[in-house]
Amino acid sequence: MGYEITLLTTMGISILFALSLNLITGFCGQISLGHAAFLGIGAYASALSTKAGAPFFLAVLFAMAFAGIIGVVVGLASLRVRADFLAITTMGVGFLFVGIVRQQDALGGELGISGIPDTGLSRPAFMVLTLILAAIAAALSIYIKRAWMGRVFAGIAEDEDTMRVLGIDAPSYKLAAFAIGTALAGVAGALYAHHLKFIGPESFGFVESITVLSMVVVGGIGSVAGVAIAAALLSVLPAWFQIIGDYKLLVYGGLLFLMMRFAPGGLAGIFASAMQSRNRTTNRGKP
Amino acid sequence: MTKPLLKVSDATVRFGGLTAVDHVSFEVNEGELLGLIGPNGAGKTTALRAVTGVVQLSSGSVELDGQRIDHLSIDRRIRKGLSLSQQLVKPLRDMTLLENVVLAAGYNKTASPLKALVNVDDAAERKIAQAMLDKVGIGPLANQKPAIQPLGILKRLELARALALQPKLFLLDEPLAGLNSKEARDLASTIVELNKSGMTIVLIEHNLGEVIRVCQRLVVLDNGRKIADGEPRGVMNNSEVRAAYLGGDVVAEKGGVHASY
Numbered sequence: 093m094g095y096e097i098t099l100l101t102t103m104g105i106s107i108l109f110a111l112s113l114n115l116i117t118g119f120c121g122q123i124s125l126g127h128a129a130f131l132g133i134g135a136y137a138s139a140l141s142t143k144a145g146a147p148f149f150l151a152v153l154f155a156m157a158f159a160g161i162i163g164v165v166v167g168l169a170s171l172r173v174r175a176d177f178l179a180i181t182t183m184g185v186g187f188l189f190v191g192i193v194r195q196q197d198a199l200g201g202e203l204g205i206s207g208i209p210d211t212g213l214s215r216p217a218f219m220v221l222t223l224i225l226a227a228i229a230a231a232l233s234i235y236i237k238r239a240w241m242g243r244v245f246a247g248i249a250e251d252e253d254t255m256r257v258l259g260i261d262a263p264s265y266k267l268a269a270f271a272i273g274t275a276l277a278g279v280a281g282a283l284y285a286h287h288l289k290f291i292g293p294e295s296f297g298f299v300e301s302i303t304v305l306s307m308v309v310v311g312g313i314g315s316v317a318g319v320a321i322a323a324a325l326l327s328v329l330p331a332w333f334q335i336i337g338d339y340k341l342l343v344y345g346g347l348l349f350l351m352m353r354f355a356p357g358g359l360a361g362i363f364a365s366a367m368q369s370r371n372r373t374t375n376r377g378k379p
Numbered sequence: 380m381t382k383p384l385l386k387v388s389d390a391t392v393r394f395g396g397l398t399a400v401d402h403v404s405f406e407v408n409e410g411e412l413l414g415l416i417g418p419n420g421a422g423k424t425t426a427l428r429a430v431t432g433v434v435q436l437s438s439g440s441v442e443l444d445g446q447r448i449d450h451l452s453i454d455r456r457i458r459k460g461l462s463l464s465q466q467l468v469k470p471l472r473d474m475t476l477l478e479n480v481v482l483a484a485g486y487n488k489t490a491s492p493l494k495a496l497v498n499v500d501d502a503a504e505r506k507i508a509q510a511m512l513d514k515v516g517i518g519p520l521a522n523q524k525p526a527i528q529p530l531g532i533l534k535r536l537e538l539a540r541a542l543a544l545q546p547k548l549f550l551l552d553e554p555l556a557g558l559n560s561k562e563a564r565d566l567a568s569t570i571v572e573l574n575k576s577g578m579t580i581v582l583i584e585h586n587l588g589e590v591i592r593v594c595q596r597l598v599v600l601d602n603g604r605k606i607a608d609g610e611p612r613g614v615m616n617n618s619e620v621r622a623a624y625l626g627g628d629v630v631a632e633k634g635g636v637h638a639s640y
């Protein structure tokens with residue numbers, strides 16, 4: 093039982109984290125190669141808060157706000173430049189985050205932060221909270237997709253210059269996507285820290301950023317259900333297959349490359365075209 | 380007295396060593412349908428792009444309704460009442476024709492990310508979008524994707540989308556190119572109707588027959604410089620304008636003006 097609870101909690105955190113990147117990369121087309129830094133910012137912000145005596149729920153809110161604010165700052169510095177610039181900047185932010193945390197004794201340095209206080213929730217209750225937050229992130233994603241914001245995001249993802257000629261303030265929209273996405277990553281970070289009770293700089297590095305990007309791409313860029321499923325599956329693989337844990341960058345990086353090369357629509361795309369060809373055959377069968 | 384809605388003063392645009400627009404000044408009066416013509420590479424597209432902010436002025440100024448707009452971003456200028464139907468069509472290929480136009484028609488709901496976040500309903504915009512597609516004659520294709528459409532359809536989609544912004548000043552860059560003569564004539568008539576309903580329009584067009592038929596005034600560019608400005612017949616009789624269209628293959632049958640030598 094304890095094993096299943098841990099597994100589901102891990103899945104929930106991964107789904108939340110992947111959906112947060114999906115808002116930025118999937119919906120709005122802005123590639124981030126350093127998204128794990130925002131998971132880390134949320135994890136450290138919340139862990140330091142609860143260690144200082146703050147209640148868990150407040151720590152989660154603080155993690156969300158703090159990650160979102162850093163997200164806005166990074167966004168302001170890079171989103172006004174061309175799209176591919178964000179990939180480079182965020183990768184830089186990812187390395188910077190790990191570099192800073194390693195050097196700062198106040199942040200635990202190389203050793204990380206251990207003994208993160210109990211949340212006051214039982215393990216099953218924590219699992220339920222995690223799953224509820226993941227579901228809220230999914231619902232928010234679906235809502236955004238249906239709202240005018242989703243339409244504009246899709247347009248920006250495809251052709252930013254054309255959107256500007258249609259009167260769209262593209263930089264503000266990209267910033268909004270980045271703010272929402274990084275804030276949600278902050279929430280995922282808070283859950284991560286209080287689930288494991290221990291965090292260290294290496295949990296939020298380049299490998300993790302590639303891992304979460306591969307979840308988004310495997311699921312199907314922009315597809316909420318696809319990304320959630322891919323995140324759930326890919327997050328438990330390392331637990332089941334030791335070898336994957338040992339060669340994470342190779343496995344997830346390779347997966348990322350293979351999907352982009354052979355199935356750019358991801359699982360959602362494969363599913364959609366399977367449904368389409370099935371419908372075609374059924375229709376043909378009709379008199 | 381009609382007052383100028385758009386005033387371009389001493390505008391210059393350089394691309395590296397090339398001066399695409401060279402100290403050009405012209406005005407567009409409220410309610411006018413102005414033709415902006417000139418041979419290939421004259422700088423017409425660049426001049427309109429400088430008005431919308433797609434390219435930056437090296438010097439000079441652009442005023443809309445008496446206000447300087449040349450320091451504003453593209454989207455801010457569009458929201459002041461400009462709209463540009465581009466020469467090179469750029470449909471959003473993942474969306475249907477209708478969705479393309481809906482996006483433009485929702486300009487009030489997309490004014491800021493916050494507005495776009497709280498607004499979901501699009502019934503009104505769909506209605507407007509369908510009306511715009513009908514107006515340019517491609518209503519029945521509303522639910523098709525742009526990828527499989529011929530250029531003539533895409534040109535009209537571009538026009539419908541730009542129109543859905545309900546501009547004060549409508550900038551049209553070769554809307555008739557790629558259409559057959561009947562389609563061109565129909566669309567030119569649609570443009571005249573829009574103008575009659577009060578919309579101020581600048582029309583770039585190589586189809587001189589239609590230009591002379593529909594425009595009240597012409598501005599002629601050549602090599603980035605303005606070489607003529609005035610009533611169509613007079614302009615087409617101007618010897619510098621004739622020389623610019625050297626070769627004389629451009630014959631303005633409709634106005635009875637022949638530029639052939």
Ligand SMILES: Nc1ncnc2c1ncn2[C@@H]1O[C@H](COP(=O)(O)OP(=O)(O)OP(=O)(O)O)[C@@H](O)[C@H]1O
Binds near residue numbers: 394399417418425
């Ligand atoms: N982005 C750009 N970079 C460099 N040169 C450019 C650019 N855009 C246009 N030009 C050059 O500027 C000049 C004017 O081009 P422009 O497209 O404005 O002409 P045009 O009058 O619209 O011609 P056409 O009738 O063929 O559309 C041309 O010599 C063109 O090659």
Ligand SMILES: [Mg+2]
Binds near residue numbers: 424425466
């Ligand atoms: Mg042109």
